[in-house]
Amino acid sequence: MILCAAFLAGLAVLTIEIVGVHWMAPWFGASALIWSNQIGIILFAMAAGGWLGGRITRKKSSLMPYAAAFLLIAALYLKMGEWLLPSFASLFQPEGLLLEEAAALFFSGSLAASIFFFALPVLCASLVTPMLIHEHSTRIGNVGQAAGEVAAAGTLGSLVGVFGTTFFLLPFGVPSTLFAVTLALAFAALSLCRNRLVLALVGVLALTSLLVLLYPAPAFSDLPSQAKLLETRTSSYQTSRVIEQSDGTRWLQVNEGLDSFQSIWKPNSLFPGGYYDLFALAPVYANARNQESFQAWLLGAGTASAVGPLTFPLGDSCKWSVIGVELDPDVIELGQKWMPLPEPLAQNYTALPAMDARAALRVANPNSLDCVLLDAYANQFEIPVHLASVEFFSEVASRLRDGGVFAMNIGAAGRGAPFLQDALCGTLSQVFADLRVQRVPWSRNRVIFARKGLHLPPLAGLSALLPSGLPASLGASCLPGQVVDGAPKSYCLLLDAKNPLISLQWQAWWEALS
Amino acid sequence: MFSCLLLLTAFFQQPLDDAVSFLTWNDTHRQTESLSWQAFTLVSAGAEQEARSVIRQILVSSPDDPDALRYSIELDALYPKLHSEVLQRAFEWRSNFSAAQPAAVQASVSNMIQFLETETMRRDQLAAKRVLLWAAPLLGLSSLIGAVYFLSRRFA
Structure with a gap:
């Protein structure tokens, strides 16, 4: 005993x-x-x-x-x-x-x-x-x-x-x-x-x-004002919940939630808003708009909020397929139930549950993808370190065709944000021929675009490359004042063996009460 | 002919219809528009840097331009750290210009003021929590060490 x-x-x-x-x-x-x-x-x-x-x-x-x-x-x-x-x-x-x-x-x-x-x-x-x-x-x-x-x-x-x-x-x-x-x-x-x-x-x-x-104690943090809780689930990874705002917009939030979201869904709209809308630029920058076929992977797919904007610019006759990798199967299920893709999009979208993004990407054929999008935030604040290194970006580049585009969402606030952005951009510049950071209007987010082997299209004349129907705010994000082109002059290189990303990210977020 | 049609189409499209019309407006028409209209369109689309540049130009020649001051307030309200200062400017704007403005603009500024007041109060309450940052862990650690000491004395 x-x-x-x-x-x-x-x-x-x-x-x-x-x-x-x-x-x-x-x-x-x-x-x-x-x-x-x-x-x-x-x-x-x-x-x-x-x-x-x-x-x-x-x-x-x-x-x-x-x-x-x-x-x-x-x-x-x-x-x-x-x-x-x-x-x-x-x-x-x-x-x-x-x-x-x-x-x-x-x-x-x-x-x-x-x-x-x-x-x-x-x-x-x-x-x-x-x-x-x-x-x-x-x-x-x-x-x-x-x-x-x-x-x-x-x-x-x-x-x-x-x-x-x-x-x-x-x-x-x-x-x-x-x-x-x-x-x-x-x-x-x-x-x-x-x-x-x-x-x-x-x-x-x-x-x-x-x-x-x-007499159980309340188990979850407060909802945003005027929001309605639709469903909550707890998995080994996190606690997830779907909430509905007063205008019908639905958010998937994880853990502490606050004013942040993991995925967004708007009824009757392909464009959820925020940084998701900017992902529509990825196929444009990859010059994939008029191709007969298009293949993309979403790493950190969530409920597939990016699929609508990503595929919007493609031609009507384009045969496209998007694969989304999402670690938490509960998130995929909640998305299918409460934040579903419209039927034509759902047919061409495949979700890979319970897989790490980097490990999953190795399944893709080399030089086969037009776009890879990365939106994998762990715990609100952190890009996983193994998804932000020279080695990982090299793996991404090996799966992209020449001219393919890698797009990455980064969210940061405060004085440390530029250091984080520079570290990511500098590291990307070791692998990709050209890169561009675009500020998301009304947001603390940025989207980084990086192109393999070729330059990104210049901002001047970009309107000729875009389809009609994209949100006006996306156009605003393409103005010179919202864009930083090229690699930074000095930065902290991120490697698998030596990656200060966690401290850089916390440095960027450590602006609480001043 | 084709380029004329294109220009005509662009002319009849509002700049905020979509991204193409906005960028076309920016590339071909913006410089011919009034600064005030430029500022309005840029602020509405979320082009912050360009909007601030235009607002600065307006304020150089007309420091008391009510629209430029209002747009400036709207843009600065995006930054929580500026809320106290922006609130003050919003009050000044309301007392100086509100009476001559359309009802929609007055309502917009009133909503802005309400939001800023709520946010300022919230941030003040949040700042008061600063003491928790160090007090709570310190109290916990002291209690834990105290409990260990007490138990060691009790059972020693």
């Missing part, structure tokens, strides 16, 4: 670590800094718990009741946190918070939440380990063997916790995962001791669980 308790305690610690970030994601997102906060605090709590457990074993003779009590305290604290964390997290997300104001609040808030809600349960689960080793060594007569067996059991439990949480528990939602952790801790406690104190604590835990079930 000692090894069983060690196994379950290890399982609980890793499950708390993983589910904690998913639990906080609706308020703080799940970016790399949030993960760092969580892992750092968990490790600190494990160290403190181990030290404290060792001190307890020096002075107490009968340790199992204490071990059981601490495991139950961990479970109880977690249950109370399930009710309190939403209110706590909301302190760091005042009404109307904009994405560009949120970075520092998210970092600080997630750090504080990790300390207040996850450190103590992990500390309690960790301080039983020295007690278990002490008890086990007393029984088998060898400290080293006991330490090894308890450590192995705990680590195996952690292993099961990692895979079990991601693949089996989180798809059922955060509350179910927390319930599983609570059960594991309670079972571990009961396996060690069943005295009156322990049974009383189990009773309190059961009662608290019932109360939390009957």
